[in-house]
Amino acid sequence: MKIMQWLLAGFMLVVLTACGGGGTKQNTLNHKKNNVKVNLEQLNIDTNNLIVSNGSVSKPFSKNLDLNISKEDKGAIGLFNKENKPLLLGRKIAGEENIEISLESSAEIFVLFHPMFNGMESSNPKELSKRIRSHKKFPDLVSQLKYEIENKNPCPLDPICSPKARDIAIEIAEDLNITDLYN
Numbered sequence: 001m002k003i004m005q006w007l008l009a010g011f012m013l014v015v016l017t018a019c020g021g022g023g024t025k026q027n028t029l030n031h032k033k034n035n036v037k038v039n040l041e042q043l044n045i046d047t048n049n050l051i052v053s054n055g056s057v058s059k060p061f062s063k064n065l066d067l068n069i070s071k072e073d074k075g076a077i078g079l080f081n082k083e084n085k086p087l088l089l090g091r092k093i094a095g096e097e098n099i100e101i102s103l104e105s106s107a108e109i110f111v112l113f114h115p116m117f118n119g120m121e122s123s124n125p126k127e128l129s130k131r132i133r134s135h136k137k138f139p140d141l142v143s144q145l146k147y148e149i150e151n152k153n154p155c156p157l158d159p160i161c162s163p164k165a166r167d168i169a170i171e172i173a174e175d176l177n178i179t180d181l182y183n
Contacts, residue, residue: 085158
């Protein structure tokens with residue numbers, strides 16, 4: 001099981017890097033306002049023992065916890081449970097100042113887990129995000145991830161642990177017209 005977790009974590013990093021996320025130049029979490037927004041309003045979960053991490057620095061969840069990053073950085077950041085499993089993920093697109101961590105950002109990343117995105121970097125990650133989020137099945141994916149998280153799935157963002165979410169994400173990924181977003 002540990003090997004599968006490491007493989008999934010590695011796969012997530014590859015996907016996030018290829019799609020405009022992963023790795024930051026600055027790896028410190030600071031209390032600077034308006035860089036990281038963790039949106040838990042849609043979720044009915046206990047926020048005790050949650051950790052926010054960018055892969056190298058982890059801090060206890062706080063509504064005012066922000067990541068100090070430059071506009072040029074790309075990065076991934078997540079909200080993790082006490083077992084160090086990601087509950088929500090967000091990605092920083094180069095040129096943007098903020099990272100959103102929400103059900104929607106997590107659903108978007110869940111779609112990006114599809115192997116068709118592996119090793120590819122979008123020439124327009126904002127447009128890719130827009131197309132994923134505007135897909136007719138995207139609200140279904142968000143709802144399914146919400147269900148997985150609220151019903152204490154031990155690994156809700158793992159495609160193996162969340163097969164219904166995985167199937168919706170596959171459908172979205174395979175239905176997208178994105179050839180113009182990859183050179």
